[in-house]
Amino acid sequence: MLPVMLYARKLDSEDPQVVLYLRVAYGVVQVCMIVLILICMQKVSSKAADTTAVYTEKAKGFMDDPNAPKKYIKSTRGACYSNKMTEFRNSTVMGICMTVGLHYYKGMVMGLCMQCVMAPFNAYENKIVKFALFGAEDMGEKLEADLTKDDLIIELLPDGTENVLGKGKGESKAPAIEDKEKNDTKKKDKKLSKSAFEELLLDTWDQASEADLSPLLSQLTVSSVKWTTSEQSWTPLMVLCGLSGAPGFEDGIRKCVELGADVKAADKDGWTPLHWTAFHGNATAAKVLCEIGGLGKEDIEKKDGEGKTVRTLAEEEKNMDVWQAIEKALAL
Structure with a gap:
């Protein structure tokens, strides 16, 4: 993403020809993305009848404790694939609306340039796309036997609160694995220099x-x-x-x-x-x-x-x- 941002900053947003090329490129890419969504929806429909019980991890928020136990929500494999498809579709449509809106009302071309390059890369990394195009059946779900005693099983209530149903029955992670994960976390949490932080901020x-x-x-x-x-x-x-x-x-x-x-x-x-x-x-x-x-x-x-x-x-x-x-x- 960084090279794309650096290049996009040098684009002349006042040049009508540059803007036209970006609009055409963006339009072609997004049409391809919409076609891809339709293909994915057709493929995911084949999983709708799969009632195998699976557990999907609830994403942590910005302010959540990163060391807190992982929380898993029980559902069926069909529902899991359907939810992932909905997330992919909604995020793509929302991204198109936001980018087009900012370009139309604010004249921003940065978003057009970035999405022309990043949209295909993001799609390639998406698990639903990998399932639809390459047959990779992995949405990050787990079976009950894969849950450890450190994992919490929850259900989401209509008012947005959580109800803890219990814990997994599998063995906890081996100390060696835990130590490795802690070391990896420390590496990820390494603080940037002032110049690198400024680049991140911009x-x-x-x-x-x-x-x-x-x-x-x-x-x-x-x-x-x-x-x-x-x-x-x-x-x-x-x-x-x-x-x-x-x-x-x-x-x-x-x-x-x-x-x-x-x-x-x-x-x-x-x-x-x-x-x-x-x-x-x-x-x-x-x-x-x-x-x-x-x-x-x-x-x-x-x-x-x-x-x-x-x-x-x-x-x-x-x-x-x-x-x-x-x-x-x-x-x-």
């Missing part, structure tokens, strides 16, 4: 609402939340305040504040994190900042390099919902 920003925030959030520390980009003096908190459509941005903002991020810092344009929320229409971020950032009236009246306050930016960008959130949070 790459996350380039992905806009499609950004996967987990790599960035995993690199946030007491030191890195205060780091700024070399050219514009952006902080991680500012970037998160501008990513209103990216899943997990609110947790990221809270983590930045908890680690001691400066909620009043300004970039080279004089924009504070609140200015970022006003310009990018992120009312949720504005609400969170006011509630946990210790901001006051003097902070919302601070002017940027052009003499604009948070309210001025909100009015100009027609994001008055941001200003209303600020007023409500600060009881103005």
Whole structure:
């Protein structure tokens, strides 16, 4: 992905011919993706009648303890394949809608370029596609005999809560395997240098609402939340305040504040994190900042390099919902 991002930054988004080529390429790729989805749906339908009991792992959230026991949900193999197909279809359609919407309304071409290359790679890595095209029957499901005593079996209730049904009956992992996994985790958790962190931060920003925030959030520390980009003096908190459509941005903002991020810092344009929320229409971020950032009236009246306050930016960008959130949070 990194080479694609670096190349996409050099594209002239003002050149009509470049934009036309990107639109055509993106259209061809997405038509192929839709055809692929139809093929996958037809293949998955052959599994609908498979009632073999299987267990699928529940994905952990951003703020979940990575060392907590794994949780598995019981279902049938047919339902497992159907759910994976639905996830693949919905994520593809949502990605198309977001990319086209950002291009149509904001003129962004970065998404078009990235998806032309990344969509085929992501499809190739998808387990449903591997099943449909290559016959690989592996959705990550487990049989009951494969669950260990460390694994929890749960059911999801209609209100969104979890009910623990029991534990697996298999043997726990061997100590040697556990030690290896711990070492692998330490390697993955290795903190980046300041320059590498800046590259990660800028790459996350380039992905806009499609950004996967987990790599960035995993690199946030007491030191890195205060780091700024070399050219514009952006902080991680500012970037998160501008990513209103990216899943997990609110947790990221809270983590930045908890680690001691400066909620009043300004970039080279004089924009504070609140200015970022006003310009990018992120009312949720504005609400969170006011509630946990210790901001006051003097902070919302601070002017940027052009003499604009948070309210001025909100009015100009027609994001008055941001200003209303600020007023409500600060009881103005």
